[in-house]
Amino acid sequence: MKFTVLALLTGATALTSTAALAQDWRDEVPVFRIGLLGGENEADRLRDHACQEAYLEERLGVDVELYPASDYAGVMQGLLAGQLEFAGLGSAGYAGIYLQDPEAVRPLYTTMQVxxxxxxxxxxxxxxxxxxxxxxQMEGRSLAWADPNSTSGYLVPNAELRAMGIEPEAYFSETGFGGGHEQAVIAVLNGQYDGGVTWTSGVGDINQGYSRGNLRSMVDRDLLDMSEINIIWQSNLITNGPRVIRADLPQELQDLVMGAMMQLQTIDRACFDAINxxxxMGYWPITSEFYEPIINMRRQATGTR
Structure with missing residues (x-):
C-alpha cells in the first residue's frame, strides 16, 4: 500500500512538474515580439504582417506584437539587446549580428523562390x-543605396562594383542612402538620384516586378509601373535572408515557432505571400553556415575579425 501511495505521489509530482515546465517558457516570454525591417511605409508593413501576428498568437498561446523599425539597424539592435524575439533579416543584417555576437540569434529558415x-x-x-x-552611362551620375545594413541595397553591389574596378566614391558623382528600398526607388522616380539599387528574385514576369522582391511589392501596391524604370545591372546570386530567433529563448518556444512557420504556406497561403x-515556393531550413560567404564579405568590408 505504501509503495502504491508513493508511486501515485511520485507520478502526480511528475505530472505537475511536466505541466509546470510546459508553462515555464510562457512565464519567461509572455509577449513574443517580432521586428519588421524598415524600407517601406510603416502602415503597409503592419497591415501585411497582421496575419502573422494572429497566426502565431493562436499557436504559441502568448501575445504577439509587431515592431516596425525605421531602418535595418533598429531590428538588429533590438535582437542584440533582447528587446525582440524574432525577425526577418537580410543576409548582411544577419552577418552584422553574427560578427558582434555569433550566439545571439539562430537562423531558422529562408525563402525558396518559385x-x-x-x-x-x-x-x-x-x-x-x-x-x-x-x-x-552611370559614370558621373548619382546613385542611391538602400540602407547601410542591406545586402542587396549596399553590401553586395558595393563589393561587386569594386571587384569590377569601379570605386563608387569616384565613379558616381554622389552616393547616398535612400532610407530603405522603397524610399530609394521613389527618390529615383522623383529625380533626386539618377539610379539606385534594390532586390528582386530575378525570375517570373518582369512586367510584374518579377515573382518577388521590392519591385514586385511596389508594383502590387501601385507605387511603381515597371515601364518607369530600366534595369541596367544585376549582381551574382545572393543568399536569401533568414528568419531568426533569439538563441537564448527556451528551446520549446524555438521549436514551436519553427514548426508553425514551416506550415504557414499550406495553412494560410495568402498570409505567406503577404509577408514574403x-x-x-515555400520555406527552407538553414543554419549559419549558409551565410558564411556574406559573413566573410561583411567582415572584409568592415575590417572585423
Missing part, C-alpha cells in the same frame, strides 16, 4: 526616360 533557388539578386535601376541604359513580398 524556381526552387534559395537566392535573389541586387539590381541597379534608372528612370526609363533618363537615357541611362547601361552601367557605363510576392510569390515564393
Amino acid at each position: 524556381d526552387g533557388s534559395l537566392g535573389y539578386y541586387s539590381v541597379m535601376y534608372t528612370r526609363a526616360d533618363s537615357g541611362i541604359e547601361t552601367l557605363e 513580398d510576392g510569390e515564393a
Whole structure:
C-alpha cells in the first residue's frame, strides 16, 4: 500500500512538474515580439504582417506584437539587446549580428523562390526616360543605396562594383542612402538620384516586378509601373535572408515557432505571400553556415575579425 501511495505521489509530482515546465517558457516570454525591417511605409508593413501576428498568437498561446523599425539597424539592435524575439533579416543584417555576437540569434529558415533557388539578386535601376541604359552611362551620375545594413541595397553591389574596378566614391558623382528600398526607388522616380539599387528574385514576369522582391511589392501596391524604370545591372546570386530567433529563448518556444512557420504556406497561403513580398515556393531550413560567404564579405568590408 505504501509503495502504491508513493508511486501515485511520485507520478502526480511528475505530472505537475511536466505541466509546470510546459508553462515555464510562457512565464519567461509572455509577449513574443517580432521586428519588421524598415524600407517601406510603416502602415503597409503592419497591415501585411497582421496575419502573422494572429497566426502565431493562436499557436504559441502568448501575445504577439509587431515592431516596425525605421531602418535595418533598429531590428538588429533590438535582437542584440533582447528587446525582440524574432525577425526577418537580410543576409548582411544577419552577418552584422553574427560578427558582434555569433550566439545571439539562430537562423531558422529562408525563402525558396518559385524556381526552387534559395537566392535573389541586387539590381541597379534608372528612370526609363533618363537615357541611362547601361552601367557605363552611370559614370558621373548619382546613385542611391538602400540602407547601410542591406545586402542587396549596399553590401553586395558595393563589393561587386569594386571587384569590377569601379570605386563608387569616384565613379558616381554622389552616393547616398535612400532610407530603405522603397524610399530609394521613389527618390529615383522623383529625380533626386539618377539610379539606385534594390532586390528582386530575378525570375517570373518582369512586367510584374518579377515573382518577388521590392519591385514586385511596389508594383502590387501601385507605387511603381515597371515601364518607369530600366534595369541596367544585376549582381551574382545572393543568399536569401533568414528568419531568426533569439538563441537564448527556451528551446520549446524555438521549436514551436519553427514548426508553425514551416506550415504557414499550406495553412494560410495568402498570409505567406503577404509577408514574403510576392510569390515564393515555400520555406527552407538553414543554419549559419549558409551565410558564411556574406559573413566573410561583411567582415572584409568592415575590417572585423
